[in-house]
Amino acid sequence: MHTQPLTPSVIGAKITPTIRPIADQFGLLTGHAGLVASEFSYRKDEEIYGEDEPADYVYQVIQGAVRTYKLLSDGRRQIGAFHLPNDVFGLESGINHRLAAEAIVDTTVRLVKRRSLEQAAGTDVKVAQKLWTMTAGDLRHAEDHMLLLGRKSAMERVANFLLEMDRRLAITGMMALPMCRRDIGDYLGLTLETVSRALSQLHDEGVLGFSGARQIVLHNRQRLRNMDA
Amino acid sequence: MHTQPLTPSVIGAKITPTIRPIADQFGLLTGHAGLVASEFSYRKDEEIYGEDEPADYVYQVIQGAVRTYKLLSDGRRQIGAFHLPNDVFGLESGINHRLAAEAIVDTTVRLVKRRSLEQAAGTDVKVAQKLWTMTAGDLRHAEDHMLLLGRKSAMERVANFLLEMDRRLAITGMMALPMCRRDIGDYLGLTLETVSRALSQLHDEGVLGFSGARQIVLHNRQRLRNMDA
DNA sequence: ACATAGGTTTGATCCATCGCAATGACGGAT
Protein backbone atom coordinates (compact mmCIF):
# COMPACT_ATOMS: atom_id res chain seq x y z
CA MET A 1 0.00 0.00 0.00
CA HIS A 2 1.47 3.29 -1.10
CA THR A 3 4.78 2.35 -2.67
CA GLN A 4 6.46 0.83 0.33
CA PRO A 5 8.99 -1.98 -0.15
CA LEU A 6 9.08 -4.85 2.31
CA THR A 7 11.55 -3.16 4.58
CA PRO A 8 11.36 -2.67 8.33
CA SER A 9 9.17 0.17 9.38
CA VAL A 10 11.76 2.75 10.28
CA ILE A 11 13.52 2.57 6.95
CA GLY A 12 10.15 2.72 5.26
CA ALA A 13 9.28 6.15 6.58
CA LYS A 14 12.06 7.91 4.79
CA ILE A 15 9.97 10.97 4.05
CA THR A 16 10.21 12.53 7.48
CA PRO A 17 13.51 11.45 8.99
CA THR A 18 12.88 12.96 12.38
CA ILE A 19 14.84 10.37 14.28
CA ARG A 20 15.23 11.70 17.79
CA PRO A 21 16.77 9.21 20.22
CA ILE A 22 15.33 9.55 23.67
CA ALA A 23 17.09 7.78 26.47
CA ASP A 24 14.94 6.75 29.37
CA GLN A 25 11.79 8.76 30.22
CA PHE A 26 9.89 6.26 28.14
CA GLY A 27 6.31 5.84 29.22
CA LEU A 28 5.55 2.97 26.87
CA LEU A 29 6.16 0.29 29.44
CA THR A 30 5.76 1.77 32.88
CA GLY A 31 8.85 3.83 32.23
CA HIS A 32 11.35 1.05 32.29
CA ALA A 33 14.98 2.12 32.50
CA GLY A 34 17.53 1.14 29.90
CA LEU A 35 15.16 1.34 26.95
CA VAL A 36 16.05 3.55 24.02
CA ALA A 37 13.10 5.11 22.27
CA SER A 38 12.92 7.10 19.07
CA GLU A 39 10.30 9.32 17.55
CA PHE A 40 9.21 9.04 13.99
CA SER A 41 6.64 10.64 11.74
CA TYR A 42 4.46 9.31 8.95
CA ARG A 43 2.37 11.19 6.46
CA LYS A 44 -1.32 10.62 5.92
CA ASP A 45 -1.96 7.18 4.38
CA GLU A 46 1.67 6.16 4.68
CA GLU A 47 2.35 2.54 5.57
CA ILE A 48 4.05 2.00 8.92
CA TYR A 49 4.49 -1.72 8.47
CA GLY A 50 2.95 -4.41 6.31
CA GLU A 51 1.17 -7.63 7.14
CA ASP A 52 3.62 -10.48 7.77
CA GLU A 53 6.60 -8.16 7.98
CA PRO A 54 9.08 -8.81 10.79
CA ALA A 55 7.86 -7.23 14.01
CA ASP A 56 11.11 -5.54 15.02
CA TYR A 57 9.55 -2.51 16.68
CA VAL A 58 6.75 -1.67 19.06
CA TYR A 59 4.99 1.63 18.57
CA GLN A 60 3.13 4.20 20.59
CA VAL A 61 1.08 6.96 19.02
CA ILE A 62 2.25 10.41 20.12
CA GLN A 63 -0.12 12.37 17.94
CA GLY A 64 -2.30 11.48 14.99
CA ALA A 65 -4.06 8.16 14.41
CA VAL A 66 -3.26 4.73 13.00
CA ARG A 67 -5.33 1.92 11.52
CA THR A 68 -4.28 -1.72 11.64
CA TYR A 69 -5.93 -4.02 9.14
CA LYS A 70 -5.96 -7.21 7.13
CA LEU A 71 -6.60 -7.47 3.41
CA LEU A 72 -8.08 -10.23 1.26
CA SER A 73 -6.59 -10.83 -2.17
CA ASP A 74 -9.43 -9.00 -3.91
CA GLY A 75 -9.02 -5.87 -1.80
CA ARG A 76 -11.64 -6.41 0.87
CA ARG A 77 -10.29 -4.94 4.08
CA GLN A 78 -11.00 -5.50 7.75
CA ILE A 79 -9.66 -2.87 10.12
CA GLY A 80 -8.92 -4.50 13.46
CA ALA A 81 -8.42 -1.37 15.50
CA PHE A 82 -7.84 2.37 15.47
CA HIS A 83 -4.90 3.59 17.50
CA LEU A 84 -5.05 7.05 19.03
CA PRO A 85 -2.54 9.10 21.04
CA ASN A 86 -0.94 7.06 23.84
CA ASP A 87 -2.11 3.76 22.38
CA VAL A 88 0.52 1.09 21.83
CA PHE A 89 0.37 -0.96 18.64
CA GLY A 90 2.53 -3.42 16.74
CA LEU A 91 3.33 -5.49 19.83
CA GLU A 92 3.70 -9.11 18.81
CA SER A 93 4.66 -12.28 20.58
CA GLY A 94 5.56 -14.02 17.33
CA ILE A 95 8.07 -13.06 14.66
CA ASN A 96 5.83 -11.14 12.28
CA HIS A 97 3.11 -8.53 12.34
CA ARG A 98 -0.26 -10.09 11.67
CA LEU A 99 -1.94 -6.88 10.59
CA ALA A 100 -0.60 -4.01 8.54
CA ALA A 101 -0.48 -0.48 9.95
CA GLU A 102 -1.02 2.88 8.22
CA ALA A 103 -1.17 6.45 9.39
CA ILE A 104 -4.72 7.77 9.04
CA VAL A 105 -3.52 11.38 9.26
CA ASP A 106 -0.04 12.83 9.67
CA THR A 107 1.17 10.94 12.68
CA THR A 108 4.09 10.88 15.09
CA VAL A 109 4.97 7.71 16.93
CA ARG A 110 7.47 6.68 19.54
CA LEU A 111 9.10 3.31 19.03
CA VAL A 112 11.37 0.83 20.74
CA LYS A 113 13.11 -2.24 19.47
CA ARG A 114 11.03 -5.29 20.24
CA ARG A 115 14.20 -7.14 21.11
CA SER A 116 15.02 -4.70 23.88
CA LEU A 117 11.58 -5.21 25.36
CA GLU A 118 12.04 -8.94 25.35
CA GLN A 119 15.37 -8.55 27.07
CA ALA A 120 13.83 -6.34 29.72
CA ALA A 121 11.06 -8.90 30.19
CA GLY A 122 13.68 -11.57 30.73
CA THR A 123 15.07 -9.82 33.78
CA ASP A 124 12.14 -7.79 35.03
CA VAL A 125 8.96 -9.65 35.84
CA LYS A 126 7.00 -6.40 35.85
CA VAL A 127 7.84 -5.85 32.20
CA ALA A 128 6.92 -9.41 31.27
CA GLN A 129 3.60 -8.95 33.03
CA LYS A 130 3.00 -5.66 31.23
CA LEU A 131 3.58 -7.25 27.84
CA TRP A 132 1.06 -9.95 28.67
CA THR A 133 -1.47 -7.44 29.98
CA MET A 134 -1.22 -5.33 26.86
CA THR A 135 -1.74 -8.30 24.56
CA ALA A 136 -4.64 -9.41 26.74
CA GLY A 137 -6.14 -5.95 26.33
CA ASP A 138 -5.95 -6.29 22.56
CA LEU A 139 -7.58 -9.69 22.86
CA ARG A 140 -10.43 -8.27 24.90
CA HIS A 141 -11.10 -5.69 22.23
CA ALA A 142 -10.96 -8.32 19.49
CA GLU A 143 -13.44 -10.52 21.35
CA ASP A 144 -15.88 -7.66 21.76
CA HIS A 145 -15.42 -6.82 18.10
CA MET A 146 -16.13 -10.39 17.00
CA LEU A 147 -19.52 -10.12 18.70
CA LEU A 148 -20.14 -6.85 16.91
CA LEU A 149 -19.08 -8.17 13.49
CA GLY A 150 -20.84 -11.49 13.81
CA ARG A 151 -24.10 -10.55 15.44
CA LYS A 152 -24.94 -6.85 15.53
CA SER A 153 -27.05 -4.81 13.12
CA ALA A 154 -25.67 -1.87 11.20
CA MET A 155 -27.21 0.64 13.61
CA GLU A 156 -25.92 -1.23 16.63
CA ARG A 157 -22.42 -1.25 15.15
CA VAL A 158 -22.45 2.47 14.44
CA ALA A 159 -23.81 3.27 17.90
CA ASN A 160 -21.04 1.16 19.40
CA PHE A 161 -18.46 2.94 17.29
CA LEU A 162 -19.66 6.37 18.33
CA LEU A 163 -19.55 5.45 22.01
CA GLU A 164 -16.07 3.97 21.64
CA MET A 165 -14.74 7.06 19.92
CA ASP A 166 -16.53 9.35 22.35
CA ARG A 167 -14.85 7.55 25.22
CA ARG A 168 -11.43 7.60 23.57
CA LEU A 169 -11.18 11.01 21.94
CA ALA A 170 -13.93 13.32 23.04
CA ILE A 171 -12.46 16.39 24.66
CA THR A 172 -15.11 19.01 25.23
CA GLY A 173 -18.03 16.80 24.38
CA MET A 174 -16.90 17.15 20.77
CA MET A 175 -15.43 14.35 18.70
CA ALA A 176 -13.01 15.04 15.85
CA LEU A 177 -12.86 11.82 13.90
CA PRO A 178 -9.56 11.33 12.07
CA MET A 179 -10.89 8.58 9.80
CA CYS A 180 -13.13 8.66 6.74
CA ARG A 181 -16.43 6.82 6.26
CA ARG A 182 -14.73 4.02 4.38
CA ASP A 183 -12.39 3.39 7.31
CA ILE A 184 -15.35 3.28 9.66
CA GLY A 185 -17.12 0.86 7.36
CA ASP A 186 -14.09 -1.39 7.10
CA TYR A 187 -13.85 -1.35 10.88
CA LEU A 188 -17.51 -2.21 11.38
CA GLY A 189 -17.88 -4.71 8.55
CA LEU A 190 -20.20 -2.37 6.61
CA THR A 191 -20.05 -0.25 3.48
CA LEU A 192 -19.32 3.44 3.74
CA GLU A 193 -22.84 4.16 2.47
CA THR A 194 -24.44 2.17 5.26
CA VAL A 195 -22.34 4.02 7.82
CA SER A 196 -23.37 7.35 6.32
CA ARG A 197 -27.04 6.40 6.34
CA ALA A 198 -26.90 5.33 9.96
CA LEU A 199 -25.21 8.58 10.97
CA SER A 200 -27.78 10.59 9.01
CA GLN A 201 -30.59 8.77 10.76
CA LEU A 202 -29.06 9.46 14.16
CA HIS A 203 -28.73 13.09 13.13
CA ASP A 204 -32.37 13.24 12.06
CA GLU A 205 -33.40 11.71 15.38
CA GLY A 206 -31.43 14.35 17.26
CA VAL A 207 -29.07 11.85 18.84
CA LEU A 208 -26.03 13.67 17.48
CA GLY A 209 -25.02 16.91 15.83
CA PHE A 210 -22.55 17.59 13.04
CA SER A 211 -20.23 20.49 12.36
CA GLY A 212 -18.57 19.06 9.33
CA ALA A 213 -18.86 15.37 8.55
CA ARG A 214 -16.15 14.42 11.02
CA GLN A 215 -16.97 16.78 13.87
CA ILE A 216 -19.63 15.09 15.92
CA VAL A 217 -21.34 15.99 19.16
CA LEU A 218 -23.35 13.36 20.98
CA HIS A 219 -26.60 14.73 22.37
CA ASN A 220 -27.96 11.51 23.81
CA ARG A 221 -25.43 8.94 24.91
CA GLN A 222 -27.96 6.86 26.80
CA ARG A 223 -29.98 6.43 23.65
CA LEU A 224 -26.86 5.21 21.86
CA ARG A 225 -26.14 2.76 24.66
CA ASN A 226 -29.63 1.35 24.29
CA MET A 227 -29.15 0.98 20.55
CA ASP A 228 -25.83 -0.80 21.03
CA ALA A 229 -27.73 -3.90 22.29
CA MET B 1 -27.43 -21.28 30.66
CA HIS B 2 -28.56 -24.59 32.10
CA THR B 3 -29.32 -23.85 35.73
CA GLN B 4 -25.91 -22.91 36.95
CA PRO B 5 -25.56 -20.41 39.80
CA LEU B 6 -22.81 -17.82 39.69
CA THR B 7 -20.27 -19.95 41.48
CA PRO B 8 -16.73 -20.71 40.47
CA SER B 9 -16.43 -23.40 37.87
CA VAL B 10 -15.32 -26.29 40.04
CA ILE B 11 -18.21 -25.97 42.42
CA GLY B 12 -20.52 -25.53 39.48
CA ALA B 13 -19.83 -28.97 38.03
CA LYS B 14 -21.29 -30.83 40.93
CA ILE B 15 -22.79 -33.50 38.73
CA THR B 16 -19.60 -35.38 38.11
CA PRO B 17 -17.39 -34.89 41.16
CA THR B 18 -14.40 -36.64 39.68
CA ILE B 19 -11.86 -34.48 41.46
CA ARG B 20 -8.55 -36.21 41.01
CA PRO B 21 -5.56 -34.21 42.28
CA ILE B 22 -2.54 -34.75 40.11
CA ALA B 23 0.77 -33.53 41.43
CA ASP B 24 3.29 -32.57 38.83
CA GLN B 25 3.26 -34.22 35.38
CA PHE B 26 1.22 -31.30 34.17
CA GLY B 27 1.65 -30.56 30.51
CA LEU B 28 -0.44 -27.41 30.53
CA LEU B 29 2.49 -25.05 30.83
CA THR B 30 5.63 -26.77 29.61
CA GLY B 31 5.34 -29.14 32.54
CA HIS B 32 6.21 -26.69 35.23
CA ALA B 33 6.98 -28.23 38.61
CA GLY B 34 5.06 -27.30 41.72
CA LEU B 35 1.72 -26.91 40.00
CA VAL B 36 -1.23 -28.93 41.23
CA ALA B 37 -3.69 -29.94 38.57
CA SER B 38 -7.08 -31.58 38.85
CA GLU B 39 -9.31 -33.30 36.39
CA PHE B 40 -12.94 -32.55 36.06
CA SER B 41 -15.83 -33.60 33.87
CA TYR B 42 -18.82 -31.77 32.45
CA ARG B 43 -21.85 -33.15 30.73
CA LYS B 44 -23.01 -32.08 27.30
CA ASP B 45 -24.22 -28.46 27.33
CA GLU B 46 -23.10 -27.91 30.90
CA GLU B 47 -21.68 -24.51 31.73
CA ILE B 48 -18.04 -24.50 32.78
CA TYR B 49 -17.97 -20.83 33.65
CA GLY B 50 -20.05 -17.78 32.85
CA GLU B 51 -19.20 -14.46 31.25
CA ASP B 52 -17.78 -12.00 33.78
CA GLU B 53 -17.27 -14.67 36.41
CA PRO B 54 -13.99 -14.59 38.34
CA ALA B 55 -11.27 -16.33 36.34
CA ASP B 56 -9.88 -18.47 39.13
CA TYR B 57 -8.91 -21.45 36.99
CA VAL B 58 -7.22 -22.18 33.70
CA TYR B 59 -8.45 -25.19 31.74
CA GLN B 60 -7.13 -27.69 29.27
CA VAL B 61 -9.38 -30.03 27.32
CA ILE B 62 -8.50 -33.69 27.91
CA GLN B 63 -11.31 -35.12 25.85
CA GLY B 64 -14.49 -33.69 24.43
CA ALA B 65 -15.01 -30.15 23.14
CA VAL B 66 -15.81 -26.72 24.54
CA ARG B 67 -17.33 -23.57 23.10
CA THR B 68 -16.56 -20.08 24.45
CA TYR B 69 -19.04 -17.37 23.57
CA LYS B 70 -20.63 -14.03 24.26
CA LEU B 71 -24.36 -13.34 24.43
CA LEU B 72 -26.40 -10.25 23.68
CA SER B 73 -29.38 -9.48 25.88
CA ASP B 74 -31.84 -10.80 23.30
CA GLY B 75 -30.08 -14.13 22.97
CA ARG B 76 -27.90 -13.56 19.94
CA ARG B 77 -24.70 -15.46 20.46
CA GLN B 78 -21.20 -15.20 19.06
CA ILE B 79 -18.95 -18.18 19.63
CA GLY B 80 -15.37 -16.97 19.83
CA ALA B 81 -13.65 -20.33 19.59
CA PHE B 82 -14.01 -24.08 19.80
CA HIS B 83 -11.60 -25.84 22.12
CA LEU B 84 -10.55 -29.40 21.32
CA PRO B 85 -8.36 -31.90 23.17
CA ASN B 86 -5.08 -30.35 24.35
CA ASP B 87 -6.34 -26.81 23.84
CA VAL B 88 -6.05 -24.43 26.77
CA PHE B 89 -8.95 -22.10 27.48
CA GLY B 90 -10.08 -19.74 30.21
CA LEU B 91 -6.67 -18.08 30.56
CA GLU B 92 -7.18 -14.44 31.49
CA SER B 93 -4.89 -11.59 32.37
CA GLY B 94 -7.69 -9.65 34.09
CA ILE B 95 -9.91 -10.64 36.97
CA ASN B 96 -12.89 -12.06 35.10
CA HIS B 97 -13.66 -14.31 32.17
CA ARG B 98 -14.79 -12.30 29.18
CA LEU B 99 -16.53 -15.18 27.45
CA ALA B 100 -18.61 -17.97 28.90
CA ALA B 101 -17.64 -21.60 28.38
CA GLU B 102 -19.81 -24.68 27.89
CA ALA B 103 -19.12 -28.32 27.13
CA ILE B 104 -20.31 -29.18 23.62
CA VAL B 105 -20.29 -32.90 24.40
CA ASP B 106 -19.40 -34.78 27.58
CA THR B 107 -16.01 -33.34 28.32
CA THR B 108 -13.09 -33.87 30.67
CA VAL B 109 -10.74 -31.03 31.48
CA ARG B 110 -7.60 -30.56 33.48
CA LEU B 111 -7.39 -27.38 35.51
CA VAL B 112 -5.00 -25.36 37.61
CA LYS B 113 -5.54 -22.40 39.86
CA ARG B 114 -4.83 -19.24 37.99
CA ARG B 115 -3.16 -17.87 41.08
CA SER B 116 -0.59 -20.66 41.06
CA LEU B 117 0.25 -19.87 37.46
CA GLU B 118 0.77 -16.23 38.28
CA GLN B 119 3.04 -17.18 41.14
CA ALA B 120 5.07 -19.44 38.87
CA ALA B 121 5.29 -16.64 36.32
CA GLY B 122 6.63 -14.37 39.03
CA THR B 123 9.66 -16.54 39.59
CA ASP B 124 10.08 -18.33 36.29
CA VAL B 125 10.48 -16.20 33.18
CA LYS B 126 9.71 -19.18 30.97
CA VAL B 127 6.26 -19.47 32.48
CA ALA B 128 5.61 -15.77 32.12
CA GLN B 129 6.61 -15.97 28.47
CA LYS B 130 4.37 -18.97 27.93
CA LEU B 131 1.36 -17.13 29.35
CA TRP B 132 2.01 -14.25 27.00
CA THR B 133 2.50 -16.54 24.01
CA MET B 134 -0.74 -18.36 24.68
CA THR B 135 -2.72 -15.14 24.93
CA ALA B 136 -1.03 -13.92 21.76
CA GLY B 137 -2.13 -17.13 20.05
CA ASP B 138 -5.72 -16.44 21.04
CA LEU B 139 -5.34 -12.90 19.73
CA ARG B 140 -4.07 -14.16 16.39
CA HIS B 141 -7.10 -16.39 16.05
CA ALA B 142 -9.42 -13.56 16.97
CA GLU B 143 -7.84 -11.25 14.39
CA ASP B 144 -8.25 -13.83 11.66
CA HIS B 145 -11.81 -14.36 12.76
CA MET B 146 -12.61 -10.65 12.64
CA LEU B 147 -11.63 -10.67 8.97
CA LEU B 148 -13.89 -13.66 8.41
CA LEU B 149 -16.85 -12.15 10.27
CA GLY B 150 -16.50 -8.68 8.82
CA ARG B 151 -15.64 -9.39 5.21
CA LYS B 152 -16.14 -12.94 4.02
CA SER B 153 -19.15 -14.47 2.25
CA ALA B 154 -21.10 -17.39 3.70
CA MET B 155 -19.35 -19.91 1.46
CA GLU B 156 -15.94 -18.49 2.29
CA ARG B 157 -16.71 -18.75 5.99
CA VAL B 158 -17.84 -22.35 5.76
CA ALA B 159 -14.82 -23.31 3.64
CA ASN B 160 -12.58 -21.71 6.23
CA PHE B 161 -14.35 -23.56 9.02
CA LEU B 162 -13.97 -26.92 7.29
CA LEU B 163 -10.27 -26.37 6.74
CA GLU B 164 -9.78 -25.29 10.35
CA MET B 165 -11.57 -28.34 11.69
CA ASP B 166 -9.82 -30.61 9.22
CA ARG B 167 -6.50 -29.32 10.46
CA ARG B 168 -7.44 -29.62 14.11
CA LEU B 169 -9.39 -32.85 14.37
CA ALA B 170 -9.12 -34.92 11.22
CA ILE B 171 -7.63 -38.30 12.04
CA THR B 172 -7.89 -40.60 9.08
CA GLY B 173 -9.00 -37.99 6.61
CA MET B 174 -12.33 -38.11 8.42
CA MET B 175 -13.74 -35.32 10.56
CA ALA B 176 -16.13 -36.02 13.44
CA LEU B 177 -17.62 -32.66 14.29
CA PRO B 178 -18.70 -32.41 17.92
CA MET B 179 -20.87 -29.33 17.38
CA CYS B 180 -24.28 -28.84 15.82
CA ARG B 181 -25.16 -26.59 12.89
CA ARG B 182 -26.32 -23.85 15.20
CA ASP B 183 -22.95 -23.77 16.93
CA ILE B 184 -21.22 -23.55 13.58
CA GLY B 185 -23.52 -20.73 12.56
CA ASP B 186 -22.91 -18.83 15.78
CA TYR B 187 -19.19 -19.25 15.26
CA LEU B 188 -19.31 -18.02 11.66
CA GLY B 189 -21.85 -15.24 12.12
CA LEU B 190 -24.44 -17.09 10.02
CA THR B 191 -27.72 -18.89 10.60
CA LEU B 192 -27.76 -22.64 10.90
CA GLU B 193 -29.75 -22.84 7.67
CA THR B 194 -27.13 -20.93 5.72
CA VAL B 195 -24.44 -23.25 7.06
CA SER B 196 -26.50 -26.27 6.05
CA ARG B 197 -27.09 -24.90 2.57
CA ALA B 198 -23.39 -24.21 2.06
CA LEU B 199 -22.48 -27.72 3.18
CA SER B 200 -25.12 -29.21 0.89
CA GLN B 201 -23.75 -27.26 -2.03
CA LEU B 202 -20.22 -28.45 -1.32
CA HIS B 203 -21.59 -31.98 -1.13
CA ASP B 204 -23.36 -31.59 -4.47
CA GLU B 205 -20.15 -30.28 -6.00
CA GLY B 206 -18.26 -33.30 -4.72
CA VAL B 207 -15.95 -31.25 -2.51
CA LEU B 208 -16.90 -33.28 0.55
CA GLY B 209 -18.70 -36.44 1.57
CA PHE B 210 -21.02 -37.14 4.49
CA SER B 211 -21.54 -40.23 6.57
CA GLY B 212 -24.02 -38.74 8.97
CA ALA B 213 -24.40 -34.98 9.21
CA ARG B 214 -21.37 -34.60 11.45
CA GLN B 215 -19.03 -37.10 9.83
CA ILE B 216 -17.35 -35.30 6.98
CA VAL B 217 -14.62 -36.29 4.55
CA LEU B 218 -12.94 -33.63 2.46
CA HIS B 219 -12.38 -34.72 -1.12
CA ASN B 220 -10.85 -31.52 -2.43
CA ARG B 221 -8.98 -29.38 0.07
CA GLN B 222 -7.39 -27.21 -2.59
CA ARG B 223 -10.80 -26.26 -3.86
CA LEU B 224 -11.80 -25.25 -0.34
CA ARG B 225 -8.64 -23.18 0.04
CA ASN B 226 -9.51 -21.35 -3.16
CA MET B 227 -13.02 -20.68 -1.89
CA ASP B 228 -11.68 -19.35 1.42
CA ALA B 229 -10.51 -16.18 -0.40
C1' DA C 1 -12.08 34.45 -3.59
C1' DC C 2 -12.13 30.54 -6.60
C1' DA C 3 -11.35 26.04 -8.46
C1' DT C 4 -10.69 21.39 -7.67
C1' DA C 5 -10.57 16.82 -5.82
C1' DG C 6 -11.67 13.93 -2.41
C1' DG C 7 -15.11 12.80 0.71
C1' DT C 8 -20.04 12.48 1.97
C1' DT C 9 -24.83 12.12 1.37
C1' DT C 10 -28.82 10.44 -0.81
C1' DG C 11 -31.62 7.75 -4.09
C1' DA C 12 -32.91 3.50 -6.57
C1' DT C 13 -32.33 -1.21 -7.28
C1' DC C 14 -30.41 -5.77 -6.38
C1' DC C 15 -29.17 -9.83 -3.99
C1' DA C 16 -27.13 -12.74 -0.34
C1' DT C 17 -28.61 -14.15 3.67
C1' DC C 18 -32.27 -14.41 7.05
C1' DG C 19 -36.56 -16.20 9.00
C1' DC C 20 -40.14 -19.33 8.98
C1' DA C 21 -42.22 -23.65 7.99
C1' DA C 22 -42.39 -28.33 6.62
C1' DT C 23 -40.16 -32.46 5.73
C1' DG C 24 -36.66 -35.77 6.46
C1' DA C 25 -32.87 -38.36 8.72
C1' DC C 26 -30.38 -40.03 12.50
C1' DG C 27 -28.95 -41.64 16.91
C1' DG C 28 -30.13 -42.84 21.52
C1' DA C 29 -33.27 -45.11 24.49
C1' DT C 30 -36.46 -48.79 25.30
Next chain:
DNA sequence: ATCCGTCATTGCGATGGATCAAACCTATGT
Protein backbone atom coordinates in the same frame (compact mmCIF):
# COMPACT_ATOMS: atom_id res chain seq x y z
C1' DA D 1 -35.57 -54.04 16.06
C1' DT D 2 -38.60 -50.07 16.81
C1' DC D 3 -39.89 -45.58 18.59
C1' DC D 4 -39.14 -40.96 19.47
C1' DG D 5 -36.97 -36.62 20.03
C1' DT D 6 -33.49 -33.87 18.32
C1' DC D 7 -31.04 -32.25 14.64
C1' DA D 8 -30.46 -31.33 9.69
C1' DT D 9 -32.20 -30.29 5.20
C1' DT D 10 -34.89 -27.93 1.91
C1' DG D 11 -38.26 -24.65 0.00
C1' DC D 12 -40.13 -20.10 -0.13
C1' DG D 13 -40.85 -15.41 0.80
C1' DA D 14 -39.00 -11.29 3.28
C1' DT D 15 -35.41 -7.92 4.06
C1' DG D 16 -31.22 -5.56 5.60
C1' DG D 17 -27.43 -4.12 3.71
C1' DA D 18 -24.74 -4.00 -0.70
C1' DT D 19 -24.16 -2.01 -5.07
C1' DC D 20 -24.48 1.41 -8.57
C1' DA D 21 -25.09 6.15 -9.64
C1' DA D 22 -25.66 10.96 -9.05
C1' DA D 23 -25.54 15.14 -6.56
C1' DC D 24 -23.57 17.66 -2.99
C1' DC D 25 -20.43 19.39 0.29
C1' DT D 26 -16.13 21.16 2.26
C1' DA D 27 -11.37 21.30 3.00
C1' DT D 28 -7.11 22.47 0.37
C1' DG D 29 -4.29 24.81 -2.39
C1' DT D 30 -3.82 28.38 -6.11
